[in-house]
Amino acid sequence: MRILLVEDDPDLSRQLKSALGDAGYAVDHAPDGEEAQFLGETEPYDAVILDLGLPKVDGVSVLERWRRENMAVPVLILTARGAWSEKVAGFDAGADDYLTKPFHTEELLARVRALIRRASGLASALLACGPLALDTRSGKVTLDGQPVNLTAQEFKLLSYLMHHPNELVSRTVLTEHLYAQDFERDSNTIEVFVARLRKKLPAAMIETVRGLGYRLNVPASPA
Numbered sequence: 001m002r003i004l005l006v007e008d009d010p011d012l013s014r015q016l017k018s019a020l021g022d023a024g025y026a027v028d029h030a031p032d033g034e035e036a037q038f039l040g041e042t043e044p045y046d047a048v049i050l051d052l053g054l055p056k057v058d059g060v061s062v063l064e065r066w067r068r069e070n071m072a073v074p075v076l077i078l079t080a081r082g083a084w085s086e087k088v089a090g091f092d093a094g095a096d097d098y099l100t101k102p103f104h105t106e107e108l109l110a111r112v113r114a115l116i117r118r119a120s121g122l123a124s125a126l127l128a129c130g131p132l133a134l135d136t137r138s139g140k141v142t143l144d145g146q147p148v149n150l151t152a153q154e155f156k157l158l159s160y161l162m163h164h165p166n167e168l169v170s171r172t173v174l175t176e177h178l179y180a181q182d183f184e185r186d187s188n189t190i191e192v193f194v195a196r197l198r199k200k201l202p203a204a205m206i207e208t209v210r211g212l213g214y215r216l217n218v219p220a221s222p223a
């Protein structure tokens with residue numbers, strides 16, 4: 001999952017970038033509204049964390065423009081304490097959720113998880129695919145109730161697929177959603193990670209659609 005973090009405070013940016021990275025997200029950072037505008041329009045994000053008080057272009061204007069362009073990405077706004085009118089302006093501009101500064105990083109992470117889940121149409125924090133379960137809160141994966149040990153890269157890949165069950169996902173899309181902008185991308189690495197992941201899961205679960213990509217097949221639940 002890839003996140004755009006728009007924040008002009010250098011200390012807070014560093015802290016959030018590191019916390020989001022530790023939580024398994026690929027993070028791009030924009031320190032002002034202009035850069036945010038550009039990145040939001042050119043890169044595919046799974047969620048955006050948008051501070052409203054920004055240099056160059058303010059957060060509400062950035063968000064209004066994105067929504068006018070029909071960008072549906074979930075957006076969590078960061079507002080200053082006591083600035084209730086900022087919240088109203090943010091929601092009117094198309095925000096999905098908000099946090100008032102200062103906040104606990106844990107709460108930000110929980111809200112981001114929920115936003116991404118809901119954007120995928122998933123109600124529960126525990127994602128299931130037949131005997132396979134992924135807990136988005138703890139980052140634990142189980143197969144028939146037994147823990148499956150995954151590397152960070154394997155987990156990111158599986159998490160993306162489990163947020164898009166039964167969907168054809170191309171290697172390009174996976175590359176774009178698993179790596180930040182400054183990462184040296186190579187779609188062959190995706191193939192390698194899929195192959196490793198497959199060895200740890202039931203054989204038919206990740207299907208290769210020749211020349212197109214992959215699909216996580218969710219078995220029909222027993223009647």
Ligand code: CA
Pocket residue numbers: 007008009051052053054
């Ligand atoms: Ca600010």
